[in-house]
Amino acid sequence: MPLHNAEIADRLNRLAALLEIEGANRFRVRAYRNAAGTVAGLPRDAAAMLADGEDLSELPGIGEDLAGKIAEMVETGSLQALDEVEARVPPGLFEMTRVPGLGARKVKALYDALGLDSLDALREAADRGRIRQVPGFGAKSEANIRRELDRLEGEGDRLRLIDAEHIAEPLMAHIRDLDGVSRATVAGSYRRRKETVGDLDILVVAEDGDAVTQAFTAYEEVAQIVGRGATRATVVLRSGFSVDLRVVAPESHGAALHYFTGAKSHNIALRRRAVARGWKLNEYGLFDGDTRIAGRTEEEVYGKLGLPFIPPLLRENRGEIAAADEGRLPSLAELSDIRGDLHCHTTASDGKFGIREMAEAARALGYGYLGITDHSRSQTVAGGMSTDDLAAQIDEIDALNAEFAGFRVLKSCEVDILEDGQLDFPDDLLARLDYTVCSVHGRFDLSRETQTERVIRAMDNPNFTILGHPTGRLINRRAPFDIDLDRVMRAAADRGCFLELNAQPSRLDLDDARCKMARDMGLKIAVSTDAHTTDGLEMMRFGVAQAGRGWLEADDILNTRPVAALLEAMAR
DNA sequence: GCCGTTTTCGGCCCGACTGTTTTCAGTCG
Numbered sequence: 120m121p122l123h124n125a126e127i128a129d130r131l132n133r134l135a136a137l138l139e140i141e142g143a144n145r146f147r148v149r150a151y152r153n154a155a156g157t158v159a160g161l162p163r164d165a166a167a168m169l170a171d172g173e174d175l176s177e178l179p180g181i182g183e184d185l186a187g188k189i190a191e192m193v194e195t196g197s198l199q200a201l202d203e204v205e206a207r208v209p210p211g212l213f214e215m216t217r218v219p220g221l222g223a224r225k226v227k228a229l230y231d232a233l234g235l236d237s238l239d240a241l242r243e244a245a246d247r248g249r250i251r252q253v254p255g256f257g258a259k260s261e262a263n264i265r266r267e268l269d270r271l272e273g274e275g276d277r278l279r280l281i282d283a284e285h286i287a288e289p290l291m292a293h294i295r296d297l298d299g300v301s302r303a304t305v306a307g308s309y310r311r312r313k314e315t316v317g318d319l320d321i322l323v324v325a326e327d328g329d330a331v332t333q334a335f336t337a338y339e340e341v342a343q344i345v346g347r348g349a350t351r352a353t354v355v356l357r358s359g360f361s362v363d364l365r366v367v368a369p370e371s372h373g374a375a376l377h378y379f380t381g382a383k384s385h386n387i388a389l390r391r392r393a394v395a396r397g398w399k400l401n402e403y404g405l406f407d408g409d410t411r412i413a414g415r416t417e418e419e420v421y422g423k424l425g426l427p428f429i430p431p432l433l434r435e436n437r438g439e440i441a442a443a444d445e446g447r448l449p450s451l452a453e454l455s456d457i458r459g460d461l462h463c464h465t466t467a468s469d470g471k472f473g474i475r476e477m478a479e480a481a482r483a484l485g486y487g488y489l490g491i492t493d494h495s496r497s498q499t500v501a502g503g504m505s506t507d508d509l510a511a512q513i514d515e516i517d518a519l520n521a522e523f524a525g526f527r528v529l530k531s532c533e534v535d536i537l538e539d540g541q542l543d544f545p546d547d548l549l550a551r552l553d554y555t556v557c558s559v560h561g562r563f564d565l566s567r568e569t570q571t572e573r574v575i576r577a578m579d580n581p582n583f584t585i586l587g588h589p590t591g592r593l594i595n596r597r598a599p600f601d602i603d604l605d606r607v608m609r610a611a612a613d614r615g616c617f618l619e620l621n622a623q624p625s626r627l628d629l630d631d632a633r634c635k636m637a638r639d640m641g642l643k644i645a646v647s648t649d650a651h652t653t654d655g656l657e658m659m660r661f662g663v664a665q666a667g668r669g670w671l672e673a674d675d676i677l678n679t680r681p682v683a684a685l686l687e688a689m690a691r
Numbered sequence: 692g693c694c695g696t697t698t699t700c701g702g703c704c705c706g707a708c709t710g711t712t713t714t715c716a717g718t719c720g
Contacts, residue, residue, distance in 0.1 A: 185693085
């Protein structure tokens with residue numbers, strides 16, 4: 120089994136850290152880290168790209184040497200350069216650099232002075248008061264290390280975007296209420312609508328920065344003040360979530376918003392563009408010498424650099440700057456483009472509301488249709504329907520549609536893909552539906568090959584329309600099952616099937632990189648909520664944001680079509 | 692180690708804060 124991209128990136132990062140501890144050239148270290156980032160962001164496995172004869176040295180930040188190292192990892196599963204450095208430097212030093220406040224130099228100093236080579240050794244030395252004896256460290260550093268070790272031990276995962284919203288919204292209300300605050304925005308991965316958020320980056324425009332950071336650190340949920348100055352403060356909330364706040368002047372707002380929105384790799388690429396023009400870009404503006412030539416708005420900064428505005432959703436340094444330069448940025452799909460929802464549940468299986476209530480809620484959102492997709496018979500734990508139940512539901516929907524004007528309830532079902540690739544209801548019953556959502560709900564443990572064959576065999580059934588939550592992942596709870604999505608997506612495109620982007624904040628399955636890949640191959644994506652309640656239909660915005668991160672335009676999304684065009688597109 | 696509007700060598704993103712230092716290195720984002 121060749122290594123996946125995340126594993127390759129992890130080894131490159133580990134190599135970079137250990138080399139840095141050894142005192143290697145810092146630009147070489149950076150080159151390894153850049154390459155790790157590039158590999159981690161690839162839409163396809165590097166192994167698959169190599170198998171297709173692609174030249175990895177054409178990727179940004181990857182030259183002959185690193186292309187060779189990646190090939191070595193794919194072919195042999197290991198990396199000689201990493202083995203060599205791990206023979207010289209204790210591998211545990213890499214873990215020690217994960218402690219905030221400890222970088223390569225300090226870890227090296229602790230190793231040289233006290234022989235500390237693991238988190239456990241670090242903990243013991245801190246508890247015994249030995250850290251403070253090392254030159255460059257004091258009692259305060261020692262206490263910080265102890266506290267950070269505690270935090271690492273109890274560290275949760277990055278928060279789902281929706282959980283981050285629940286923390287951010289009351290906090291932002293507090294900040295916007297402060298005297299002298301004229302604007303306050305959450306930047307960072309939150310603004311980029313990433314599926315998980317590691318911390319909050321808040322940008323504030325205010326006259327008196329010191330007063331703002333003072334009041335911010337006094338917020339009732341603050342458990343610990345990590346640092347506070349006149350322009351910046353960092354706190355940890357009771358929830359364990361970190362929040363950074365920065366204060367800037369209005370003339371710098373655009374530059375600062377850009378800077379704090381990131382992604383870091385996007386910022387670096389843009390700064391290099393500024394440097395190439397003899398300018399300097401920082402959070403205060405774009406400067407020609409000492410003269411600020413842009414900074415009040417993001418548009419102004421991009422404009423001076425010869426680029427159109429790049430939406431935050433695209434700022435991952437995945438080709439958006441080149442696309443902007445060449446005038447081929449996608450016109451991203453918006454929530455208002457969505458004409459209906461193709462995946463929801465009712466009391467007929469594990470939903471909480473009836474068909475009529477769900478339909479009325481969808482109508483209230485301005486939709487023209489709602490697909491009812493209750494579970495099929497094998498999903499006993501989720502109240503799966505019998506064949507009679509589904510037949511009765513079909514009649515119920517026909518009757519309901521006779522009442523509705525300008526709105527259509529679509530007859531569908533979330534059909535289990537059985538272990539052998541069969542669908543969970545007889546073909547003649549499925550043929551009475553408008554379309555189907557077919558999903559894997561069990562046997563996640565099959566081999567990659569078997570799982571892939573299973574799903575593609577299901578697609579061979581002409582009643583198969585949309586593959587539901589294609590990888591089965593649950594963010595922070597369950598890893599995706601092993602499946603060759605590359606093959607699955609090509610198979611779907613060949614057969615006139617579609618993939619779902621499940622908008623549940625815990626799923627967001629497909630991910631952004633796969634959405635972009637689907638777009639590149641002309642495969643349309645259904646963005647669906649999988650709602651189990653009427654409120655659940657409002658999760659659509661998370662799916663649309665994820666679609667935007669995957670560069671999808673309205674036409675790339677199946678359910679931006681009016682009902683007639685939708686049904687035509689889904690006919691096989 | 693990578694790369695080219697400074698183009699095959701000589702650069703490589705930039706500033707705030709902390710803790711320790713007494714003028715700044717290290718770390719982080």
